[in-house]
Amino acid sequence: MISFLLVTGPPFDAPLWTPVLERIRSQEHHATAATMLNGGDGSLESEAANLAEQIRKANGKVVLVAHGTAIPAAIKACQEAAPAGLVLSNGPLTETDLFTRALIRWAHLPKTITETLFSPERSINFLASSVGLRRLVVNPYVMDHDTTVMVCGPIFQSNDRLGRMRNYLRTLESDPYPNIPEGIPTLLCWGDADPISNWNNITFNNEDSPLIERNPVPGGRYLHPVERPWELADRCIHWVENSLTTT
Numbered sequence: 517m518i519s520f521l522l523v524t525g526p527p528f529d530a531p532l533w534t535p536v537l538e539r540i541r542s543q544e545h546h547a548t549a550a551t552m553l554n555g556g557d558g559s560l561e562s563e564a565a566n567l568a569e570q571i572r573k574a575n576g577k578v579v580l581v582a583h584g585t586a587i588p589a590a591i592k593a594c595q596e597a598a599p600a601g602l603v604l605s606n607g608p609l610t611e612t613d614l615f616t617r618a619l620i621r622w623a624h625l626p627k628t629i630t631e632t633l634f635s636p637e638r639s640i641n642f643l644a645s646s647v648g649l650r651r652l653v654v655n656p657y658v659m660d661h662d663t664t665v666m667v668c669g670p671i672f673q674s675n676d677r678l679g680r681m682r683n684y685l686r687t688l689e690s691d692p693y694p695n696i697p698e699g700i701p702t703l704l705c706w707g708d709a710d711p712i713s714n715w716n717n718i719t720f721n722n723e724d725s726p727l728i729e730r731n732p733v734p735g736g737r738y739l740h741p742v743e744r745p746w747e748l749a750d751r752c753i754h755w756v757e758n759s760l761t762t763t
Contacts, residue, residue, distance in 0.1 A: 517546070517576050517577070518545075518576065518577045518578070518579055518600055518601075518756055518760060519545070519546035519547060519548070519574060519575070519576060519577070519578055519579070520540055520545060520546070520547035520548070520578070520579050520581055520752060520756075521547075521548055521549075521550055521567075521570060521571065521574065521578050521579070521580050521581065521599075522536060522537065522547060522548070522549045522550065522581040522582075522583075523549070523550040523552065523567060523580070523581070523582050523583070523586045523589075523590060524552075524582075524583040524584050524585075524586050524741075525552060525582075525583070525584045525585030525586030525587070525589065525607065525684075526552065526553060526585055526619070526671055526681040526684060526685065527619065527643070527668045527671055527672070527681070528583075528584055528667050528668060528671075529551065529552075529667060529668065529669075529670040529671050530549040530550065530551045530670075531549075531666045531667055531670070532583070532666075532667040532739075532741060532742060533549040533741065534549075534666075535741075535742070535745035535746075536741050536745040536748055536749045537549060538745075539745050539746050539749035539750070540749045540752065540753060543749075543750075543753050545753060545756075550566075550567060550570055552566070552586060552589070552684070553671060553677040553680040553681055553684065554566075554677070556680070557680065557683055558679065558680025558681065558682070558683035558684045559683055559684065559687045560588055560589055560592060560684065560687040560688065561592070561687075563586075563589040563684060564588075564589045564590075564592035564593040564595075564596065565593070565596065566593075567580070567589055567590060567593035568593040568594075568596035568597035569597070571593065571597040571598075571599050572597045577599070577600035578599045578600060579599060579600055579601040579602070579603060579752065579756055579760070580593070580594065580599040580601070580602050580603070581603040581605070581748075581752060582602070582603070582604055582605070582607070583604075583605045583606060583607055583741055584606065584607040584615075584738070585607055585608060585616055585619065585684070585685070585688065586607065587604055587607040587608055587609055588608060588688060588693055588694060589684075590602065590604070591604075591693075591694045591695070591696055591697070592694045594696070594697050594700055595694060595697050598697065598699070598700055599700065600701070600760055601700065601701045601702070601703070601755070601756065601759075601760050602696065602700050602701070602702045602703070603702070603703045603705055603752055603755070604696075604702065604703070604704055604705070605704075605705045605706060605707070605733075605740075605741065605748060606706055606707050606710055606712075606713050606736075606737075606738045606739075606740065607713055608688065608693070608713065609693070609713070610693050611693065612688060612689065613712050613713040614711075614712045614713075615652070615712045615713070615738060616685075616688060619685050620685045620686065620688065620689045622685075623681070623682040623683075623685035623686050624686070627682075636669075636672040636673050639668075639672045640661070640664055640665055640668060640669060640672060641661075643664050643668055644659065644660065644661040644663075644664035644665075648664070649664060649668075649739065652710075652712070652737055652738040652739040653737055653738075653739050653740075653742065653743045654709070654735060654736075654737055654743060655743065658739075658742060658743045659739065659742070663742065667742065696728070698725070698727075699727070700727065701727045701728075701729075701759060701760060702725075702727060702728045702729070703728075703729050703730075703731060703751070703752070703755045703759075704728065704729070704730045704731070705731050705732070705733060705748055705751050705752070706730075706732050706733065706736070707732070707733045707735070707736025707737050707738065707740040708732035708733065708734060708735070708736065709734075709735045709736060709737055710736065710737045710738045710740075711737075712737075712738050713738065729755065729759070731751050731755065733747045733748065733751070
């Protein structure tokens with residue numbers, strides 16, 4: 517049996533996956549969400565090691581599903597502990613995208629500024645505004661204040677996790693992006709209407725590999741896992757059931 521391990525990266529936290537998890541479990545598959553920034557120094561190396569350890573400890577084979585800024589850590593984790601499969605969705609794959617670059621600029625601001633001008637309450641209010649996360653969905657009303665608190669609040673309400681978030685984003689700027697390891701079946705499940713991380717421009721060393729498949733979410737934007745959770749969940753399940761061995 518293959519289980520799903522889902523991870524998203526800052527500023528989003530594990531609750532982003534709640535509707536996706538419900539959809540996967542409703543189809544009688546096991547799925548859990550990993551949490552980033554809970555230990556270590558928050559560097560890409562540290563976060564990748566944490567994901568690799570979760571893959572090793574899993575009961576049986578694992579398909580790792582990564583979204584957003586978690587993608588580099590997920591790929592690096594696969595170099596340490598190969599999962600049965602890898603699903604990647606909307607985030608920095610071979611270079612920083614517009615959203616990640618904005619986050620990196622925030623990470624370089626002095627802490628005195630981020631802790632005063634960008635307090636947890638102010639940060640959440642900004643992210644929930646018309647110039648924040650509403651630009652990452654088709655229907656702006658999806659990312660209301662309560663949803664923003666759910667998917668981002670746990671990080672912004674913890675000084676320790678905010679510090680690790682800064683470190684992680686800075687290493688995304690300085691570290692070379694890892695390549696998808698050869699031999700790992702990979703599904704690219706991008707929202708194809710996302711202007712931030714346009715999958716039509718994605719190129720990488722082993723893109724011609726027969727182990728790499730593409731199955732876009734038509735009309736999906738960066739946060740399609742929140743807006744249309746069934747799209748990603750159903751594609752993951754179909755891919756596993758038809759392309760991977762489940763025995």
